[in-house]
Amino acid sequence: MITGSVLLSSTVCDREAWLIAHQIEPDQFNPFIEIGRLIHTESYKNNQIREISLPGMKIDMIYEQGQMVIVGEIKKSSKFLKGARLQLLYYLNEIKKRQVQAVGKILIPKEKKQITVVLDEQSIDELNQAIKNAEKIISLPRPPQRKKSSFCSKCGYEEFCWS
Amino acid sequence: MAEPIYIFSDGILRRKENTIVLETSEGKRHIPVENVAEIKIFSEVDLNKRLLEFLTEKNISVHFFNHFGYYIGSYYPREFLNSGLVILKQAENYLNEKKRLFLAKMFVEGALLNIINNLKNYNENYRFSDKIRIIKEHVDKLTMCYDVEQLMALEGNAREVYYNCFDEIIKSNDFTFNSRTKRPPENELNALISFGNSLLYTTVLSEIYKTHLDPRIGYLHSTNNRRFTLNLDIAEIFKPIIVDRLIFTLINRRQIKTSDFHQISGGISMKENAKKLFVQSFEERLKDTIQHKQLKRQVSYRSLIRMEIYKIEKHILEDQEYEPYIG
Numbered sequence: 115m116i117t118g119s120v121l122l123s124s125t126v127c128d129r130e131a132w133l134i135a136h137q138i139e140p141d142q143f144n145p146f147i148e149i150g151r152l153i154h155t156e157s158y159k160n161n162q163i164r165e166i167s168l169p170g171m172k173i174d175m176i177y178e179q180g181q182m183v184i185v186g187e188i189k190k191s192s193k194f195l196k197g198a199r200l201q202l203l204y205y206l207n208e209i210k211k212r213q214v215q216a217v218g219k220i221l222i223p224k225e226k227k228q229i230t231v232v233l234d235e236q237s238i239d240e241l242n243q244a245i246k247n248a249e250k251i252i253s254l255p256r257p258p259q260r261k262k263s264s265f266c267s268k269c270g271y272e273e274f275c276w277s
Numbered sequence: 278m279a280e281p282i283y284i285f286s287d288g289i290l291r292r293k294e295n296t297i298v299l300e301t302s303e304g305k306r307h308i309p310v311e312n313v314a315e316i317k318i319f320s321e322v323d324l325n326k327r328l329l330e331f332l333t334e335k336n337i338s339v340h341f342f343n344h345f346g347y348y349i350g351s352y353y354p355r356e357f358l359n360s361g362l363v364i365l366k367q368a369e370n371y372l373n374e375k376k377r378l379f380l381a382k383m384f385v386e387g388a389l390l391n392i393i394n395n396l397k398n399y400n401e402n403y404r405f406s407d408k409i410r411i412i413k414e415h416v417d418k419l420t421m422c423y424d425v426e427q428l429m430a431l432e433g434n435a436r437e438v439y440y441n442c443f444d445e446i447i448k449s450n451d452f453t454f455n456s457r458t459k460r461p462p463e464n465e466l467n468a469l470i471s472f473g474n475s476l477l478y479t480t481v482l483s484e485i486y487k488t489h490l491d492p493r494i495g496y497l498h499s500t501n502n503r504r505f506t507l508n509l510d511i512a513e514i515f516k517p518i519i520v521d522r523l524i525f526t527l528i529n530r531r532q533i534k535t536s537d538f539h540q541i542s543g544g545i546s547m548k549e550n551a552k553k554l555f556v557q558s559f560e561e562r563l564k565d566t567i568q569h570k571q572l573k574r575q576v577s578y579r580s581l582i583r584m585e586i587y588k589i590e591k592h593i594l595e596d597q598e599y600e601p602y603i604g
C-alpha cells in the first residue's frame with residue numbers, strides 16, 4: 115500500500131520503500147529512530163496542536179491559521195527535502211479528496227526552518243509520477259537488492275540489510 | 278541500554294507507576310522499566326495481571342526457570358511487529374519439505390562447523406585431529422539426508438564425538454562427562470550444559486521477539502509438541518560459541534568447582550552463587566564484540582544473534598540465501 119512514508123523512502127532507497135510497504139518495520143532499537151521520535155515529541159509539545167492518523171498517513175500536526183488549514187511535517191534536518199515534500203503533497207492530496215483544502219509546511223526545528231508546500235497542477239503531476247514509481251517498486255515479489263550508500267549507516271534497516 | 282533482569286530471590290514482583298518493584302525479605306528494589314530488556318526468574322515469585330499488562334505495553338518478555346535452573350516457560354507478550362507477508366513465507370518454508378530441509382540443514386551445518394572450531398582451539402598436539410575429521414565427515418553427509426529425522430540423527434552422532442572430547446578439554450579431574458544426560462542431568466558438567474543452553478534458548482527467544490518471525494515455526498525442531506522451536510534452531514549455531522566456550526573457561530579457571538553443586542531430589546543442581554556467577558559471565562559474553570565484515574563496525578554477540586534471525590527473515594523473503602554464522 116502506498117503511504118506517506120513509502121513515498122518518502124522511495125526517494126532515498128527502493129529497498130527501504132519495499133520493506134516499509136510490506137510492514138517489515140525497521141529496527142525499533144536503532145538510536146536514530148529513537149532520536150526522530152524524541153524530536154517529534156519534544157519540539158512542539160507545548161503548542162496545542164494535534165497529531166492525527168488516517169489510513170496511510172500519520173500527520174505530525176494539523177491546525178488552522180486564519181482561513182487556512184496547515185498540515186505540518188516535522189523533520190530532523192533538511193537532508194531529505196525531496197522526500198518530505200512528496201510526503202506532504204501526498205497528505206495534501208488525500209485531504210483534498212476529503213474536501214479540505216490545505217497548505218503544507220515542512221518544519222525543521224533544529225534549523226529553525228519552515229518550507230511551504232502547495233498543491234498546484236505541477237506538483238500534482240510530480241506526485242502522480244512518484245506514486246507510479248513507488249507502486250512499481252512495491253509490487254516486486256521480493257525486496258530490491260541492498261545497495262551500500264551513505265544512507266545505510268543511519269537507516270533503521272542497516273542491521274537487517276547488512277547482516 | 279536496556280538490560281536483562283535476573284531474579285534469584287523469592288518475593289513479589291509488581292508494577293508501581295513506571296517502575297517494576299521487586300519486594301523480598303531484604304527490602305524493595307525499584308527497576309525503571311526503560312532499563313529492562315527481558316526478565317529471567319529463577320526463584321519463587323508472585324506476580325499479577327496488572328504487571329503482565331504493563332510488560333506487554335513495554336514489550337518485555339519473562340522467562341521462568343525451576344529450582345534446577347531448567348526452563349519452564351515464558352510469558353511472551355502479544356507481538357508488536359507484524360508482517361503478514363513474513364508469516365506466510367515462514368509457514369510456506371515449513372510446509373514445503375525441500376525448503377524446510379534446507380534451513381534445517383543449515384542449522385545443523387552451522388552447529389557442527391562451530392563445534393569443529395571449538396575443537397581446533399583446543400587441539401594441542403593434534404589430539405583432536407581425528408575427532409575433527411570424523412565430525413567433518415558428518416558435515417559432508419548432511420547433503421545426503423532426505424528428512425529432518427536423519428539430520429537430527431547425524432547431528433546427534435557428531436555431537437557425541439564432540440562430547441567425548443570434553444574430558445580432555447577440561448583440566449579439572451573433578452568434572453567428568455561420561456555421557457550427555459538431560460532430564461535430569463546426572464553430573465555437574467551435564468547440569469552446566471543444561472543450564473547454559475536454557476539461558477541461550479530464552480535469550481534467542483527474546484531476540485526473535487524484536488523481529489517479525491514467529492518463534493512457534495521452527496525448521497529443525499519440529500513444531501508439534503513444543504510452543505517455541507525457532508529459538509531452539511537458532512540456538513544450535515550459538516551453543517558451541519557461547520555456552521560451551523563459557524563452560525570450558527569457567528571450569529579451567531577454577532571459577533566453578535564441583536563444590537558449587539548439590540544433590541537435590543531428582544538430580545544435581547547448581548548452588549545459587551554458581552548460578553549467579555554463570556549468569557553474569559553469560560551476559561558478559563553476550564556483550565563481547567567482534568568486528569562485523571559487512572557493517573564495518575563492532576557488534577556484540579547479542580546483536581549477532583538478532584542479525585542471524587534477520588538472515589532467516591531475508592532467506593524466507595527470497596532476498597538472500599541463508600548461511601549460518603561461523604565463529
Ligand code: SF4
Pocket residue numbers: 127128129130259260261262263265266267269270271272275
Ligand atoms: S540499509 Fe541501505 S540498502 Fe538497506 S534499506 Fe537502508 S538505505 Fe536501503
